[in-house]
Amino acid sequence: MRFVKILERVLIAIPIMLGVAIIVFMFMRLTPGDPVDLMMGDSGSVTQEEEEALREEFNLDKPLYVQMGYFLSGMARGDLGNSFTRRQPVADIIWQTLPATIELALAATVLALLIAMPIGIISAVRQYSVLDRVAMGGSFLGISMPNFWLGIVLILIFAVKLKMFPVAGRIDYGMELHYTTGFYVIDSILTGNWPAFVSSVKHLFLPAVTLGAAMAAIVARVIRSSMLEVLRQDYVILARAKGLNEFRVVVKHALRNALIPTVTVVGIQIGVLLGGNMIVETVFGWPGLGRLAVDAIFSRDYPLVQGVVMIYALTYVIANLVVDVLYTYINPKISL
Amino acid sequence: MKGALQIEPRNRHSYYLMLRLKLWWNAWKEFGSKLVRHPTALFGAVVIMIFILMAIFAPYLAPYGPDEGTLDNRLLAPAWMEGGTSAHIFGGDELGRDLLSRIIYGIRISLLVGFVTVGISVTLGILFGVIAGYYRGWFDNIVSRFGDLLLAFPFLIFAIGMMAATGPGFGNLVFALTFKGWVEFFRLVRGEMLSEKTKEYVEAAKITGQRNFAIMVSEVLPNIIHSVIVLATLRMGFMIIMEASLSYLGLGIQDQAAWGSMIKAGKDYMMNAWWISTFPGLFLLTLVLAINMLGEGLRDILDPRLRTDQ
Numbered sequence: 001m002r003f004v005k006i007l008e009r010v011l012i013a014i015p016i017m018l019g020v021a022i023i024v025f026m027f028m029r030l031t032p033g034d035p036v037d038l039m040m041g042d043s044g045s046v047t048q049e050e051e052e053a054l055r056e057e058f059n060l061d062k063p064l065y066v067q068m069g070y071f072l073s074g075m076a077r078g079d080l081g082n083s084f085t086r087r088q089p090v091a092d093i094i095w096q097t098l099p100a101t102i103e104l105a106l107a108a109t110v111l112a113l114l115i116a117m118p119i120g121i122i123s124a125v126r127q128y129s130v131l132d133r134v135a136m137g138g139s140f141l142g143i144s145m146p147n148f149w150l151g152i153v154l155i156l157i158f159a160v161k162l163k164m165f166p167v168a169g170r171i172d173y174g175m176e177l178h179y180t181t182g183f184y185v186i187d188s189i190l191t192g193n194w195p196a197f198v199s200s201v202k203h204l205f206l207p208a209v210t211l212g213a214a215m216a217a218i219v220a221r222v223i224r225s226s227m228l229e230v231l232r233q234d235y236v237i238l239a240r241a242k243g244l245n246e247f248r249v250v251v252k253h254a255l256r257n258a259l260i261p262t263v264t265v266v267g268i269q270i271g272v273l274l275g276g277n278m279i280v281e282t283v284f285g286w287p288g289l290g291r292l293a294v295d296a297i298f299s300r301d302y303p304l305v306q307g308v309v310m311i312y313a314l315t316y317v318i319a320n321l322v323v324d325v326l327y328t329y330i331n332p333k334i335s336l
Numbered sequence: 337m338k339g340a341l342q343i344e345p346r347n348r349h350s351y352y353l354m355l356r357l358k359l360w361w362n363a364w365k366e367f368g369s370k371l372v373r374h375p376t377a378l379f380g381a382v383v384i385m386i387f388i389l390m391a392i393f394a395p396y397l398a399p400y401g402p403d404e405g406t407l408d409n410r411l412l413a414p415a416w417m418e419g420g421t422s423a424h425i426f427g428g429d430e431l432g433r434d435l436l437s438r439i440i441y442g443i444r445i446s447l448l449v450g451f452v453t454v455g456i457s458v459t460l461g462i463l464f465g466v467i468a469g470y471y472r473g474w475f476d477n478i479v480s481r482f483g484d485l486l487l488a489f490p491f492l493i494f495a496i497g498m499m500a501a502t503g504p505g506f507g508n509l510v511f512a513l514t515f516k517g518w519v520e521f522f523r524l525v526r527g528e529m530l531s532e533k534t535k536e537y538v539e540a541a542k543i544t545g546q547r548n549f550a551i552m553v554s555e556v557l558p559n560i561i562h563s564v565i566v567l568a569t570l571r572m573g574f575m576i577i578m579e580a581s582l583s584y585l586g587l588g589i590q591d592q593a594a595w596g597s598m599i600k601a602g603k604d605y606m607m608n609a610w611w612i613s614t615f616p617g618l619f620l621l622t623l624v625l626a627i628n629m630l631g632e633g634l635r636d637i638l639d640p641r642l643r644t645d646q
């Protein structure tokens with residue numbers, strides 16, 4: 001029964017992705033600005049024939065529905081087309097930038113959870129204490145913080161003024177690193193390259209803080225409120241009455257149950273993270289998917305925009321799906 | 337049985353009107369007293385009021401016009417720093433314009449974007465939500481599926497795509513933000529409508545022969561408007577940040593003093609003029625913080641079911 005429902009959810013995701021693909025396709029075609037003009041740049045010495053050859057190469061001379069047909073059938077085969085500006089398959093470009101984005105997103109998530117979990121738990125256990133009030137005030141600030149401004153302020157303080165961290169990029173200029181996974185932190189550990197490890201972690205730190213701040217704030221609040229609820233339950237009172245020490249009560253009995261809503265929120269926040277990474281990657285010059293998307297939109301690189309947005313939407317839909325499914329496993333009372 | 341309830345038939349209408357006014361007035365009084373006793377909400381409300389007043393009286397408050405400046409004041413330091421003058425408290429921007437004046441005029445854009453986008457989103461959300469939730473059927477199906485589709489995009493990516501397609505400017509910005517913004521209100525209103533519809537008072541209204549439209553507007557809507565108000569307040573802060581983010585990327589509002597554009601301009605001068613990015617962002621943070629505080633407070637006051645802690 002449950003399997004059927006999950007299958008149903010997966011099947012619903014397919015028309016949604018198809019709709020997303022069509023919307024993305026139409027969007028870019030409605031955009032003013034001719035990609036061929038932009039590709040030619042300011043050279044001005046392009047002949048009519050060369051322009052037409054280019055249009056033919058990218059199928060821009062065909063009617064819209066034919067172009068859409070090419071796009072959709074290509075996508076079904078996993079072929080996202082060729083980038084206008086980079087003359088490379090879109091799938092390859094995305095594949096090359098993906099590790100940078102995942103590395104940043106993972107670092108942000110880990111950092112956010114490391115900060116949020118203890119703060120949320122302590123705030124709930126010591127409700128209305130000074131620490132609780134300061135932490136909740138801080139989380140309010142984190143939720144209201146525009147992340148591009150936070151990024152700039154962090155750069156101003158820690159990179160420009162204190163010179164503790166670099167301003168932008170993934171690794172020091174000119175530093176040699178043997179790339180295997182594309183995750184610089186992991187690559188440097190694998191090759192035992194200590195200076196590269198330090199450099200990549202330093203480069204990663206400020207963007208990860210910027211991207212993770214809002215997530216930390218929200219997760220801390222959710223953990224606090226669900227802990228407060230759980231701590232009032234009978235089984236927690238019983239555990240205390242049995243004389244278990246407070247640490248065991250909080251961590252073993254309360255926390256495990258309080259994590260249920262947290263899983264959902266973390267899942268939803270991954271979607272928010274995806275939106276945020278475009279801004280944060282732009283601020284920090286991080287060569288990931290977010291910056292790629294912004295650049296592609298500005299240069300009217302239709303296939304690249306389509307590809308990147310499809311990846312974003314797919315991740316978003318999958319994250320929501322996983323959360324829904326996880327939720328029914330954790331809490332059987334909820335049906336899909 | 338003699339008493340206050342015996343009313344002359346010809347006076348009945350005005351009596352009910354008075355009763356309604358009285359109830360309405362009492363509800364506001366109760367709301368006011370709760371707001372005053374909720375420090376977070378009160379603080380948020382006061383700060384927002386100050387911002388609204390500053391936006392309205394910007395031409396009187398701002399020492400200079402938003403676009404006037406001389407290159408002598410280019411990257412001028414704030415008053416308390418070396419080289420600063422008290423004539424330009426926050427210093428000058430990259431074109432020698434007075435930073436404080438531009439920040440004050442920037443309040444207008446942020447507040448306007450917030451009110452207009454949330455206003456349109458709420459209106460559409462209520463309209464579609466009430467109809468879809470009350471009648472169900474094909475309308476509900478189409479609008480709900482379309483909403484699901486829009487929700488498959490992260491908000492910022494969608495807005496960036498829209499702005500790239502339509503070009504910068506206030507109207508396009510509002511269009512881009514509301515195109516997806518109504519969905520949340522629609523889902524909230526539709527859900528509430530579905531659960532309210534089965535309640536006894538709706539049945540009673542149907543039995544007394546009220547029209548569907550009257551039931552929706554005068555019976556059900558007042559019962560669900562509280563949650564809409566709470567969500568609207570919280571979304572307003574979000575929309576203001578969205579506008580600033582788009583302006584930061586160069587896709588939002590460029591021809592006027594918008595905070596996001598100012599922060600973007602300042603980023604290029606980070607090394608020698610930190611104030612250009614810092615101060616507009618500080619105001620943006622304060623405004624959004626105040627709105628969120630009011631929103632959380634309103635949630636406690638208006639919609640106790642949604643309280644996150646007790």
